[in-house]
Amino acid sequence: MKLQEIARQLALEAHTAKGKLDTEVTGGYACDLLSQVMARAQAGNVWVTVQSHVNIVAVASLLNLAGIIVAGGGQSDAATLEKAEQESVAILTTPLTTYTVVGKLFELGVHGVD
Amino acid sequence: MREQSLHILDVLVNSLEAGATCIELTIEEDLTTDRLTITVRDNGRGMDEAQLSRILDPFYTTRKVRHVGLGLPLFKAAAVRCNGNLTVTSQPGQGATVQAIFQHSHIDRAPLGNLTGTLVRFVVSAKCDMHYVHRVSKPEDEEAKVFEFSTADIKAELGGAPLTHTAVQQWLHKFIAEGERELTEVRAASER
Numbered sequence: 001m002k003l004q005e006i007a008r009q010l011a012l013e014a015h016t017a018k019g020k021l022d023t024e025v026t027g028g029y030a031c032d033l034l035s036q037v038m039a040r041a042q043a044g045n046v047w048v049t050v051q052s053h054v055n056i057v058a059v060a061s062l063l064n065l066a067g068i069i070v071a072g073g074g075q076s077d078a079a080t081l082e083k084a085e086q087e088s089v090a091i092l093t094t095p096l097t098t099y100t101v102v103g104k105l106f107e108l109g110v111h112g113v114d
Numbered sequence: 115m116r117e118q119s120l121h122i123l124d125v126l127v128n129s130l131e132a133g134a135t136c137i138e139l140t141i142e143e144d145l146t147t148d149r150l151t152i153t154v155r156d157n158g159r160g161m162d163e164a165q166l167s168r169i170l171d172p173f174y175t176t177r178k179v180r181h182v183g184l185g186l187p188l189f190k191a192a193a194v195r196c197n198g199n200l201t202v203t204s205q206p207g208q209g210a211t212v213q214a215i216f217q218h219s220h221i222d223r224a225p226l227g228n229l230t231g232t233l234v235r236f237v238v239s240a241k242c243d244m245h246y247v248h249r250v251s252k253p254e255d256e257e258a259k260v261f262e263f264s265t266a267d268i269k270a271e272l273g274g275a276p277l278t279h280t281a282v283q284q285w286l287h288k289f290i291a292e293g294e295r296e297l298t299e300v301r302a303a304s305e306r
Contacts, residue, residue, distance in 0.1 A: 034188055035115045055187050058172035062182045083173070 001025055001108060003067050003090060006046065010104050012069060012092040015076070016084040023066045023090075028110045030102050034059050041065060042113050048101050052076040054083055061087040071098045117227025118152065121192065124185035125154045125212050126236055131176065132158025132210065134242055136266075141226070141248040143218060143301060149198075150216040150223065157209040161202075169202050189214055196220035230291045237265055237286065238277045248293075250300050259300040261293035 004021040007014055014021060026044030031037050032051055041047055043064040049056060052074040060068050067090035070076065076084070076091060084091050094101060115121050122139065129137050134156035142151040161169065168174035170190055175183030189212075190200035196216040204210035216223050229248075237244055243265045251258035265277070268286075275282055 033116070034184065034191075035120070038184070053191070055172050055184060055191060058182045058184055058187070062180060062184075087173075 001110060003046065003092075006105065006108065006110065007092055009108060010069075010094060010096070010101065012094050015091045015093065016081050017067075017088045017090040020067060020088055020090040025066045025110055027113050028102065028105050029113060030098055032098075038063065040113065045113065046105070046110065048098050048105070050074050050098060052080065054080040056080075057084045057087055057089050057091075060084075060089045066090070067092060069094060069101055071096060071101045115188065115192065116224055118150075118224055119227035119229050119232045121185075121189040121214070122152060122154070122229075123232050123236070124189065126240075128185065128212075129154060129156035129158055129210070130240055130242055132156060132160070134158035134209065136243045136245070138245045139247070141229075143248075143250045143297075145218060145301070146251060146253040148218045150218040151213065152216075153211065153213045155209065155211040160206045160208045160210055161204040162206045166202060166204055170200075186212070192216075192224065196223045230287065230294050233290050234283065234287045238283055243269075248297055250297050252300070255300075259297055261297050263290070263293070 002021070003023045003025055006025060007021060024044065025046050026042060028048065029037060029041040029045045030048040032049050034055055037047060037059055041063055044066050046066045046069060047060065048069045048071055050072045052070045056068055057080060070091060070093045073095040075093060081091065126137060136157045138155040140153040170187055172182055172184050172187040175181065177183060193200045193214045193216055197220060198215040198217060200212070200214040202210060202212050233246065245264045247260065247262045249258045249260045272282065277283070277286065
């Protein structure tokens with residue numbers, strides 16, 4: 001399933017790297033400890049987190065993730081959004097909680113990397 | 115990170131890569147002021163203003179293989195999350211000091227973790243001397259309890275036997291584990 005379709009189905013707001021919305025998503029990962037994400041998430045995964053600071057862009061870039069869904073109404077600052085644009089990292093936001101977002105992703109067939 | 119020892123290892127490796135031959139690692143647990151302070155001071159090549167200003171940027175690294183360096187940014191994020199902070203000071207040719215401060219009792223403050231394992235592995239494999247000080251001070255105690263060692267002193271006492279020698283490694287592990295365990299008991303006593 002493409003990131004674009006996920007954004008549409010979950011009514012996510014896309015902020016950066018709109019070109020990346022065409023990416024095929026390989027699975028999902030949800031965690032707010034960046035060190036854990038670095039250890040476990042896989043390339044092409046969509047990452048759900050409440051963290052919105054610039055470090056998430058670094059992690060997504062490093063791991064070549066499909067994109068980041070910042071849940072719970074979090075908003076990244078301008079500097080972070082600019083960096084995400086530079087690094088071609090798609091940041092999408094939603095007021096829904098991580099729990100709900102993951103549930104909806106699972107229903108769409110986007111599963112975990114276990 | 116789930117344990118501070120992992121952050122500490124990251125910083126120690128940075129010091130090694132900066133060409134350090136001597137590292138001072140100090141861990142202060144001050145239960146009176148409710149502060150945990152971790153300080154790593156090295157005698158490596160140091161950094162100039164330009165490098166220092168970028169050190170906490172996750173997109174700055176001296177690594178060639180990738181363009182992301184998250185060690186210090188994540189350590190700082192962890193400290194800030196615990197009402198603390200992380201500072202880096204350095205001068206070219208004068209080494210560098212990284213200091214992370216945490217509110218000791220903060221609910222999100224990760225435990226120190228497996229310090230013994232981290233220290234033994236580092237001391238044995240790195241061609242770098244370490245002076246280690248771990249201090250726990252409590253309001254009801256007159257004096258802080260300290261566990262301290264210096265690899266330079268240990269090497270002198272060994273009179274030439276390398277730290278990599280199996281028997282030496284085993285002794286070192288026991289020595290450090292004992293020292294750390296005594297501090298853990300001191301800390302736990304005040305948590306009752």
